[in-house]
Amino acid sequence: MSSYEARFKVWRGDAEGGGLEDFAVEVNDGEVVLDIVHRLQATQAPDLAVRWNCKAGKCGSCSAEVNGRPRLLCMTRMSVFRRDETITVTPLRAFPVIRDLVTDVGFNYTKARQVPAFVPPEGVAAGEYRMMQEDVDRSQEFRKCIECFLCQDVCHVVRDHEENKPAFAGPRFLMRVAELDMHPLDAAEEAGLDRKRTAQDEHGLGYCNITKCCTEVCPEGIRITDNALIPLKERAADRKYDPLVWLGNRIRRR
The missing domain is CATH 1.10.1060.10 (Alpha-helical ferredoxin)
Structure with missing residues (x-):
């Protein structure tokens, strides 16, 4: 299994405000963006809030915006991005932020x-x-x-x-x-x-x-x-x- 280091910008904050935080994180073959968010929680940002459930593209829980496009984190493969590309993950823009990537829908x-x-x-x-x-x-x-x-x-x-x-x-x-x-x-x-x-x-x-x-x-x-x-x-x-x-x-x- 090959791996590489990817650059991420993840929105951190709450209803009062926030901003993008930079991360360098390991990516392995076959992973999706939700895998990387979980790795960030495990290694660098244990208090990072993200909503998810099935990790199979059927519950609709892990909706967020990746590089400005609304996507399911569990169905967005890392292979669709260039390895030298900085990937930005932000909460759904149309709804109020609760914390980090979690919005009030x-x-x-x-x-x-x-x-x-x-x-x-x-x-x-x-x-x-x-x-x-x-x-x-x-x-x-x-x-x-x-x-x-x-x-x-x-x-x-x-x-x-x-x-x-x-x-x-x-x-x-x-x-x-x-x-x-x-x-x-x-x-x-x-x-x-x-x-x-x-x-x-x-x-x-x-x-x-x-x-x-x-x-x-x-x-x-x-x-x-x-x-x-x-x-x-x-x-x-x-x-x-x-x-x-x-x-x-x-x-x-x-």
């Missing part, structure tokens, strides 16, 4: 609670649900989300404009709205819930300008923009601006 759980759950169809028991495989596949893509919140972090609507947070759910939860809206068994409309309207009025769908940055950082390869956000925007626009839909709604109300 409570914003995301608040937004999750604001999305109304699946509405079961009336008169159909759970074991009697039947769906076309095409509909299962479409929904299953979004179910791969591990809630690492990298898409939330990279979205400039959240990242660069703190004032938008109260009115904007972010790509992860707009994707959840889209998933439910296209679910063939969701009986939201029969229950008086218009998911397309709430996507615009309550979850800030109009703030999204489909730059696809959320899709680019998703570790599960979910096509958030193409398969969730753009179709949801199209359906919301149809519902709000299509004159035939408007006329049909007026007739139904009468």
Whole structure:
């Protein structure tokens, strides 16, 4: 096994402030950035705070920014960097720092609670649900989300404009709205819930300008923009601006 010494800059601090601290640390073949952070804890910075759990890219806990790009530390291989490159590890920029690389992502759980759950169809028991495989596949893509919140972090609507947070759910939860809206068994409309309207009025769908940055950082390869956000925007626009839909709604109300 070959090894070399790498240069790291790791952000240290808390809610009151902080800065980058320089480290020289050993790197071995096959290691990922999280391995190096653990080595720093073991040898040079025992009080370095980092959140992690599975180390297999499935829990979403070890989200941070490596050289300015939101990544999972456990899935970022050291081999993708040059040996003479200085690697910078910082906390997620869109959320408040607790300490070192650990941020308060409570914003995301608040937004999750604001999305109304699946509405079961009336008169159909759970074991009697039947769906076309095409509909299962479409929904299953979004179910791969591990809630690492990298898409939330990279979205400039959240990242660069703190004032938008109260009115904007972010790509992860707009994707959840889209998933439910296209679910063939969701009986939201029969229950008086218009998911397309709430996507615009309550979850800030109009703030999204489909730059696809959320899709680019998703570790599960979910096509958030193409398969969730753009179709949801199209359906919301149809519902709000299509004159035939408007006329049909007026007739139904009468």
